[in-house]
Amino acid sequence: MTDADLDDVFIDDITFPAADGYALGATLFLPRGTKQHAVLINSATAVPRKIYRKFASYLARRGSAVLTYDYRGIGDSRQRAMIGYNKPKSLVGFKATMVDWAALDITAAVAWMRERYHNVPLTYVGHSFGGQALGLLPNNTEVKRALLVAAQAGYWKLMASPERYRVYALLNFAGMPLTRMLGYMPGWAGVGEDLPKGVFEQWTRWLISPRYLYDEPNLRALSNFTRYTGALRSICLSDDPWATRPAIELMASGFKATTPDIITITPADINAKAIGHLGFFRPEHRDTLWRGAAEWLEAE
Template sequence: MTQTVTIDGPAPLTGTFFEADTPRAVAVLNGATGVPHRFYRHFAAWLAETQDVSCLIYDYRDFGASACGPVRDVTASMLDWGLSDTQAARDWLEARANGLPVWLMGHSLGGLMLARHQRTQDIARVITVCTGPVHTTDHPWPFQATVRALWFVVGPLSMATFGYVPKQVSGLGSDIPGPVFKQWKRWCTTRGYPAKDPCIPAAPMAAFSCPVSTVSLSDDTSVPPNAVARMTELYPGTNTEHLALTPQQFGLKKVGHIDAFRPENAKLWPALIA
């Protein structure tokens, strides 16, 4: 069964809940920056229908189905999305878990701040996909040139002109609110940013006692495997298992940063939750 839901929190969020007939667990999938929650619907349906895992997907505040006004008026930051909204979505799910194990899943931004959640010891499983504390110098060339142009040229010019970064500039297919872009840029151009951004609360040591899997894709130029391998910076003291995947393992030509959740790449989905 699939239903549209409203998640109460610091800001109202709109999402979709895919409920398994006989669930063995419940999961929330926190999306990547600028990726609407509908993009994940095929994966969420697969979890519910074939893996007996009910799955919640949703849009961050003031974005996608959760938008409530012009993008130029958005005041939400990347930390609001990556911490406050992921906590609110998880709280909504836990209130309906009926004692079932709770999984936290994050794609890119969606996995960055999970160790800073409340009640982390209550989680049964953590899976992050293409998530890591990436720095500009981690990107391979020539993609690094594209990223530098976004951070230092076209992004700031767009901010000065429009007050946000249009989708035609971001290359993500969605407009990026101004405060989100500013914090995103600061994080990706600062080495060791979790300890240097005063807005980010410190993560407790060994926040999770459950299995934590960090998945990378070999052809991901946005958050390359070496950046994913540094997830210990975000999850201090936690035993994380880094699963390095290649498209060729699954008979695929390419996957990259975003497309792991596209239905045409469903061959790799069992590996994500293995």
């Protein structure tokens, strides 16, 4: 996307409070003209919101108010250290889980968008964990349409080989020992951003459970999956070793009050060499993946 494209979009870095008052770093993208839709973009695990910036700008240019944000402990939602210019505070002792991300952060983001843009439809883009979390939200009934990108039940045996063995080794032979020793999971070990200890421990537990988060004991929020009645499209990218078709189908099976539309896209379908787990949000897919996604989100 060129600078000229961004000239048609107003972009503002802001903060908004999570359900418990924790300050979340966010970016609001607004069209220069009339707002016809509101779109909330929800990140994958250990992925900062900046990777969705150009996709959000694209949607805003088409007439949507778009919000991206970081979960607590990630990116600009990680507290700053008392010393050192803009240095992130250590995650040692920082309390957060993936369930917290859903119950406190994503739930608040939905409410924030619904309150401010209550006159237009609210749509939801969830990448990987961001898509999984839709079913956990008590207020997911506020969402009219949800586009899930590579949102899978991440059980390691449902991943493509040999990636499944790399992930299993990373979790059990590197990740958990490092997390227990350091007090957090360092991004340099191969997960992306640094992760709070509680987030990584819960994620690991889900990844080694055959039904992923559906196997989480005493997780009352699972009942919210059946509350969602809006339109639901789940995109499977054929060369994504994490979000395989069986893993995406398992995740979608929890949404029993709607009929998930699961579509598989291959690189050849869009004349690309590769897409993968993160590639949907690369700007070279603007006229293919992005346009199709936008048209679906904007449908009545």
